[in-house]
Amino acid sequence: MVFKRTPRGNTVLLLSAVFITLGLVAVLGSTLALLLAGIGLFLYYYVSKLVLQIKTKALDLLEVRRAYTKRIAEGSEVEVTVSFVNRTFIRLNAEVVDPYPPLFRLKVGSNAVVLAIPAKGYSRMVYAMTPTSVGSHPFGAVSLVTRDIAGLFYYERRIPAPDFIDVTPSGEEIARGALTAMMISAYGGSITSRRKGEGMDFADIRKYEPGDPFKRIEWSATARTGELMLKETHAETQLNVMLLLDITETMAYGEAGVTKLDYAARAVTSLVAYLTRRGDLVGLTLIGGKESAEVIPIAKGRLQTTRIMSRLSSVRTTPSQTQKLSMGVKRSLALGRVKGRTLFFVITDMESEVDLAALKQLVGMKHEVIVISPFTPLFEAHGLTGLDKTIYSINATYQWRTRKRIVREAAKLGIRVLDVGPSDFFPKLVARVEEMRRRGGS
Incomplete structure (x- = not known):
């Protein structure tokens, strides 16, 4: 005040x-x-x-209330209403500013107005905005300024408003993943592994053994041989996938809406929808700064898609730390319900040193580990010209040398590193998933 x-x-x-x-x-x-x-x-x-x-x-004594939809989809418009209730007998004229989140754009109305608030009455301001980035976004403190008639003095009251609005990747990302799964299923069919188990594709006929399910008895073969015979099928491949997503500050560098974290969140949403449609299991681990990595255990079904989308909508970037990947791996193994051979996607920009020892542990446990790395210049070089572009190119060259060294070290440990840009983020994830499926999955 x-x-x-x-x-x-x-x-x-x-x-x-x-x-x-x-x-x-x-x-x-x-x-x-x-x-x-x-x-x-x-x-x-x-x-x-x-x-x-x-x-x-x-x-x-003025009461200030902000009303809005707490969670919206990327690209949608949200209306914000700020109400001011005056319970005193004094009429107020106030200059009001409601700072909306920096990564939003004003669409309708204004967030800075002059209001006349009657005694024992109320006033309100209404405006609409749209997000440019996914994740959780904070509002600023509401500012109220009143002045005397002659303008000799002014009084400012700032009201801390710990309000956040969460933005999920758009429904188009879910549709993209589901449609891709439908197309692959339609043109490629269901992929079966070489191991025998529950499935649709015929494998063999053998004698019935105690404990075998009666529903799999092959009656025509039984009639022909005079003994109970059992039909075996190839098991359909069901994958276990754990996504480790880096949410440190460097992932959010760049122009609003086209940062590495934005594209990563969209690609993860599409991939989760894809895996759900294909009947696979998927989990998510958020790796960040000082706080422990957050884990959504591996599961399947639409409810799991909803869980992961909900968590992506509330992501807030954190400062980086050296042990972030090691902590993420440990918590994934401890809390992620990792059973059998699992495909680990580690999505990180490798701006800091990558803890390859932590990933080596996963390889030693017979898991498949692939680092999906958004290459910074592909995301941040938009609109640069002249000297800025030259300086950025020099910096990008240095980054590329560092990445090549990390890639060589990772290859020695049996870990693949794939560079991705805005256009091929999701396709490369799907390609690696189907590659593992063809090899028999878990």
Whole structure:
């Protein structure tokens, strides 16, 4: 809360002091007039201050409520209504600013208005905005400013508003994943492994053994041989996939809406929808800074898709730390319901040193590990020209050398590193999934 004198107030106070001084020392002939003018200005100054101080009490008691949809899809429009309830007998005029999240764009109305709030009444402001980035976004503190009639003073009240709005990847990403799965199923059919088990494709006929399910008895072969015979089928391949997503600050660098984290969240959403449609199991681990990595255990079905989308909508970037990947791997194994051979996708920009030892542990456990790395220049070089583009190219060359070294070290450990850009993020994920499926999955 701030109560301050304006430049105009400083001028009035100075003039009153000058007039009173001149009147007292009789510098001019009309000393009484100067003295009275100075006293008049002085009284006006303090009366204005007193009246505003009374209004500040009412402003302090003003109730402010912000209403909006807490979770929206990327690309949609959200309406924000800020209500002001005045329960006092003093009418207020206030300049109001409601700072919406920085990664949103104003679409309708204004978030900065002048409101007349009646005594024992209320007023409201309404505006609409759209997001440019996925994740969780904070509103700023609401600012209320009231002034005296002459503009000699102003009083500002800032109301901390710990409100967040969560943005999920758009429904188009889910449709993209589901449609891709339908097309692959339609043109490629269901892929079966070489191991025998529950499935549709015929494998063999053998003698019935105690404990075998009766539903699999092959009655025509039984009639022909005179013994109970059992039909065996190839098991359909069901994959276990764990996604480790880096949510540190470097993943969010770049232009709003086209950051590495934005594209990663969209690709993850599409992939989860794809895997769900194909009947696979999928989990998510968020790897970040000081806090422990958050794990959504491996599961299947539409409910799992909803869980992962919900968590992606509330992602907030964190400062990086050296042990982030090691912690993510440990918590994935401990809490992720990792059973059997699992495909681990590690999505990170490799801006800091990658803890390959942590990934080596997964390889040693016979898991498949693939690092999906969005290459920074493909995401951040938009719109650069002249000297900026030259400097960025030099920096990109240095980054590329560092990445090549990490890729060579990873290859020695049996870990693949794939560079991706905005256009091939999701396709490369799907290609690796289907490659593992053809090899028999888990």
